[in-house]
Amino acid sequence: SIAGLSVPNKHGSKFFDSNDTFIVPAGITTIFVTMVGGGAGGGGGWETSDVTEDGGSGGGAGQFSPRFVISVTSGTLYTISVGSGGTGGVSGVPATNGTAGGSSSFGSARTVVGGSAGIGGNGGVGATNGSGVTSGGSYMIQGLGSDSVSDGNDNGSAGASGFGIGGTGGGQGVDGNDAPTASYGAGGGGGGNNGGDGGDGADGFVLVEW
Helix, strand or coil: CCCCCCCCCCCEEEEECCEEEEEECCCCCEEEEEECCCCCCCCEECCCCCCCCCCCCCCCCEEEEEEEECCCCCCEEEEEEECCCCCCCCCCCCCCCCCCCCEEECCCCCCCCCCCCCCCCCCCCCCCCCCCCCCCCCCEECCCCCCCCCCCCCCCCCCCCCEEECCCCCCCCCCCCCCCCCCCCCCCCCCCCCCCCCCCCCCCEEEECC
């Protein structure tokens, strides 16, 4: 199980890092579902070397829902979708944005959305961050991706998820780092000014415990 999310009197669990199905085991009437959406890709950096031009911003982290309780019937089949991490933007004039992270869901019972895309560097104005999505109920709000700085020498680092840090931003002419694979739902770093591409976000997951 994920640290800090233990289920009392647990009989079993199944971890999903790709799309799949889950059939409720015999004798089980309650399950606990934890999931996170995919992290967004960081924005690409402005391609020229003028120091007044800017790197991309970091991608936002995916939404996180811990231990959502669902009443179930043995033998019921649920479709599971796992949000993919977004891809980083490409440097250029103009630079492109990253892509948003994908949503994760457990049947129709609950969906968590992916992080918002990092913004491409825009030639002299610090790129806006890729936001973590707002949330309510038992959802937790994830970290935002950082803005890039206005002098273009650096760019934004990405939003951290509940499971680790996002990708760090690249320096001038350097690509942003991808989110570590184990940092489920974290965003990718923004690309540096003068040719740095944005980093990719990390995939989400769905964990079912009973």
